[in-house]
Amino acid sequence: MVKKTTKVKRKAKKYADSNTFAFLIHPLDIEDVTKKYKIASKVSPKVVASVLKRRRPFVMAEIKGITSLTGQPAIGWFIVVPLLPWQFIELEEDYVVDKIAKACKVAKKQGAKIVGLGAFTAIVGNGGRQVANKVDIPITTGNTYTTTTAIQATKKAAQMMDIDLRQATIAVVGATGSIGKAAATVLAPDAGEVYLLGRYLESLEETAEDILRQNHATNIKISTEVSKTLRKADVVISVTGSVDSIIYPDDLKSGAVICDVARPRDVSDLVAQVRDDVLVIDGGIVEVPGDVEFGVDFGPPPKMAEGCIAETIILALENKYENYTLGKNITPAMVKEMADLADKHGFKIAGLRRQEKMVTELQISEIKKRVKKKAESV
Numbered sequence: 001m002v003k004k005t006t007k008v009k010r011k012a013k014k015y016a017d018s019n020t021f022a023f024l025i026h027p028l029d030i031e032d033v034t035k036k037y038k039i040a041s042k043v044s045p046k047v048v049a050s051v052l053k054r055r056r057p058f059v060m061a062e063i064k065g066i067t068s069l070t071g072q073p074a075i076g077w078f079i080v081v082p083l084l085p086w087q088f089i090e091l092e093e094d095y096v097v098d099k100i101a102k103a104c105k106v107a108k109k110q111g112a113k114i115v116g117l118g119a120f121t122a123i124v125g126n127g128g129r130q131v132a133n134k135v136d137i138p139i140t141t142g143n144t145y146t147t148t149t150a151i152q153a154t155k156k157a158a159q160m161m162d163i164d165l166r167q168a169t170i171a172v173v174g175a176t177g178s179i180g181k182a183a184a185t186v187l188a189p190d191a192g193e194v195y196l197l198g199r200y201l202e203s204l205e206e207t208a209e210d211i212l213r214q215n216h217a218t219n220i221k222i223s224t225e226v227s228k229t230l231r232k233a234d235v236v237i238s239v240t241g242s243v244d245s246i247i248y249p250d251d252l253k254s255g256a257v258i259c260d261v262a263r264p265r266d267v268s269d270l271v272a273q274v275r276d277d278v279l280v281i282d283g284g285i286v287e288v289p290g291d292v293e294f295g296v297d298f299g300p301p302p303k304m305a306e307g308c309i310a311e312t313i314i315l316a317l318e319n320k321y322e323n324y325t326l327g328k329n330i331t332p333a334m335v336k337e338m339a340d341l342a343d344k345h346g347f348k349i350a351g352l353r354r355q356e357k358m359v360t361e362l363q364i365s366e367i368k369k370r371v372k373k374k375a376e377s378v
Helices: 002-014 030-036 038-042 045-054 085-090 093-110 129-134 143-160 178-190 201-215 226-230 270-274 307-317 332-345 361-377
Strands: 020-025 058-067 073-080 115-117 169-173 193-197 220-223 235-238 257-260 279-282 285-287 290-293 304-306
Touching: 020 093, 020 307, 030 045, 045 085, 058 093, 073 093, 073 307, 093 115, 093 129, 115 307, 143 178, 143 235, 143 257, 143 279, 143 307, 143 332, 169 178, 169 226, 178 193, 178 201, 178 332, 193 201, 193 226, 201 220, 220 226, 304 307, 307 332
Parallel strands: 020 073, 020 115, 169 193, 169 235, 193 220, 235 257, 257 279
Antiparallel strands: 058 073, 058 290, 285 304
């Protein structure tokens, strides 16, 4: 025990003067598990899930090469919480929160000074609040900068599709969540009308009232009928905690822009196969400054990351070691602050992307041609 404590102290001392962080990840499906454990492909998913449930959190990779425009470097680590998406929802919340807290403790022992909660680790326990109460290291879900980048990407996509947001109908799926609510709050003053979509009417009403109080908007509407409402939306931002796709080809209006922020994705792969008259983009993927090496393939192209990871890195570079984005309270002021800090340190949107591939101007031009042709044929 003495040796272990000494080792931890040495590691903490090694990074005492460094900007350090950790980010929690988890497998999104069985295929992710088989990338590390080949045997997982030879047994049933239930057996895999059972093994994962008993597995302790562990360090997956070191993140290095990050260098801010200010010249400040940062070092980080990916920490794996070995649970599948559905397990975060179906297992007892106390058990899941405790497992995430253990991962945060692994991060601190590694030398991290702040921890970002990725994907479903950011959903359970009241958006990270319960985890924060269990550990003595600052926590953020990264949802503020995720909101910032989603708004930036959506505005850029709408502009390229010749959609005037001042006249547009915007639908936010998962509007009662932290990202959805914040996006709707920021976009409402400059939109034609904004539909808040979710499963529970009472929660939607509370969210709508809160947004109305903040910016005195009169263009907020609510609905629990996702498919029906999406068919009249010019712009869609979707960010739910669903483990399965919820948006399908017949749900979308011709010429619509859909920003899919969720992981796993809310938009079915069938949309790309069937609907060549809509533009689907991922939530903002950003370029990380420096000669970055993430050490593991976690989705985005090399040297790029999703907003939630980027926020964690930005806070480390800024020496802002405090609980930042927790729960559902993301204010427009926080969105602006994170946008300003991103600019300061050299983070920027990496164009429009879908399925980790760049969406080109030529592709958008072709979509617009098909939209026009479809309208003329009606």
